Amino acid sequence: MENTEFRVELVRLVDESYPVVVGRDLEGSVAEFLADKHPDRRAAVITDSNVASLAAEGLLSSFGSRPADLVVFPAGEASKTREVKERVEDELIARGFGRDTVIVALGGGVVTDLAGFVAATFTRGVPYVSLTTTLLGAADAAIGGKTAVDTPAATNLIGAFHQPAAVFIDLDRWLTLSDRQIREGLGETVKHACIADAVFFEALEDAFVERGLSPAEFVRDDALAELTARRNCEIKRDFVTSDVHEGNRRMGLNLGHTIGRALETAAGYTLNHGECVAIGLALQSRLGERLGYCSPSDVARIEALLRAIGLPTKIPEEVPVDRIMEAMAHDKKGKAGAIRFVFQDGVGRLVVHDGGSYARPVAAEDVHAFLQSQV
Ligand SMILES: NC(=O)c1ccc[n+]([C@@H]2O[C@H](COP(=O)([O-])OP(=O)(O)OC[C@H]3O[C@@H](n4cnc5c(N)ncnc54)[C@H](O)[C@@H]3O)[C@@H](O)[C@H]2O)c1
Ligand SMILES: [Zn+2]
Structure with missing residues (x-):
């Protein structure tokens, strides 16, 4: 018998655009958005145990007569x-x-990743709105549509691309973050400035190096907090919209992360993600200097900004270089014999290599020798 074969023609052309709203006291705007765009849907607010006591009541009361349920899970990465x-x-x-x-989804990156993934699969997919409550969330997790949970084998291993219907960044939420959490978000912020915006980098230098702002002063500075939330989201948007499913350009967002992620693992998660990214940024700029992409003054500016924020720039003594190399080899971005790096071209721009690639391989032995020279 002859096989039968026919095609299911299914070219997807969907508009997944969404608004990002940055401001203070945004509960009313969220309620208005839901009333306007999703009047017939029943709202489920998903949050974690910390954010529930900080922010859930205000949000639910802004819904007025609209029925809304609150679902709370224990705070922390262990819940993802x-x-x-x-x-x-x-x-x-x-x-x-x-x-x-x-x-x-009301919370930091853990909540928006998990609740976004719930939304991606619940009855085969329902819309979700993100109310990002951490600076790290605003700097990174809010934009891009990546939702996921961790497994014992790896973080973010099981998930889906599911774009939010809207993102709200309420700067008032940053007022309850610890200094360490604010600095963590600023680590990703410096990364975005390094890859795409020299003027934003200068604004950060003015705030932290020149004026010596503390994390607590930073979150109270309306203009600077707004600029930080907005530029982080705009820069991430520009990278992901040109490369939604993670090909070449999105690689640019990995600046500082090749070493940073490996260091996070090698240090046994004693340093947070933003601290490791800060060390990764400082190291890649020094490696980039050796390869001719950065000048000594670029490297000095990057390190001075990270230090003024209160972020580390050196590999902690207790973390052996061999362990960092091992973790880098395990990372999905690593290839046998060579490790792929993204480099910045001075401050505010990325190096684009022949053929348009944003990443280039560096021989593992050269990376090893470089790291050894940095401890
Ligand atoms: N989807 C993406 O593209 C993407 C990008 C970067 C990071 N992430 C994920 O984001 C997560 C890290 O983000 P995070 O640091 O926001 O994690 P988180 O959600 O765990 O928040 C950190 C801690 O802060 C608390 N918290 C949240 N908001 C607060 C507030 N306003 N005041 C005081 N405390 C508050 C939380 O309860 C938690 O204990 C990781 O799981 C990471 O994988 C995702
Ligand atoms: Zn990161």
């Missing part, structure tokens, strides 16, 4: 699992949520 996702889903089902659900 398939098991917690399942528990959240079971709770939604038990409370009678169905296809007419709109999810409101």
Whole structure:
């Protein structure tokens, strides 16, 4: 018998555009957005145990007569699992949520990653709105549509691309962050300035190097906080919209992350992500200087800004270089014998290599020798 074969023609052409709103006291704007865009959907606010006590009441009361349920899971990266996702889903089902659900993710990156992934799969997908409450969330997790949970094998291993219906960044939420959390978000912020915006970098230098702002003063400075939230999101937007499913250009966002992520693992997660990115940024600029991409004064500016913010710029003594190399080899971006790096071209621009690639390989032995020279 002859095989039968026919095609299912399915060219997807969807508009997944969404607004990003930055401001203070945004609960009312969220309620208005839901009333306007999703009037017939029942809202489920998903948050973690810390943010629940800090921000859930204000948000729910802004909904007025609109019915909304609150689903809370324990705060922390340890909750970003398939098991917690399942528990959240079971709770939604038990409370009678169905296809007419709109999810409101209220929290930092853990909440928006997990609640966004719940939204991606609940009844095969429902819309969600992100209310990002951390600076790291605003600097990175809010834009891009990547949602995921961790597994024991790797972080963010199981997930989906699911774009939010809207992102709200309420700068008032930053007022309760610890100094260390603010600095962590500023690590990603410096990365964005390094890859795409020399003027933004100068504004950060003015705030932290010249004026010596503390993290607490920074979050109270309306103009600077707004600029930081907006430029982070705009720069990330520019990279991901030209490369939604992670090909070449999105690689640019990995500046400082090749060493940074490996250091995070090698240090046994004693340093947070932003601290490791800061060290990674400082190191890649020094490696870039050796390769002719940065001048000594570029390197000095990058290090001075990171230090003024209060971020580390050196590999901690107790972390052996061999362990960093091992972690880098395990990283999915590593290739046998060579490690791919993104480099900045001075401050505010990336190096684009022949053929248009944003990353270039550096021989593992050269990386090893370089790291050894930095301790
Ligand atoms: N999707 C992406 O593209 C993307 C990008 C970067 C990071 N991430 C993910 O983001 C996560 C890290 O983000 P995070 O640091 O926001 O994590 P988080 O959500 O765990 O927040 C950190 C801690 O701060 C608390 N918190 C949140 N908002 C607060 C507030 N306003 N005041 C006081 N405390 C508050 C939380 O309860 C938590 O204990 C990681 O899981 C990472 O994988 C995702
Ligand atoms: Zn990062």
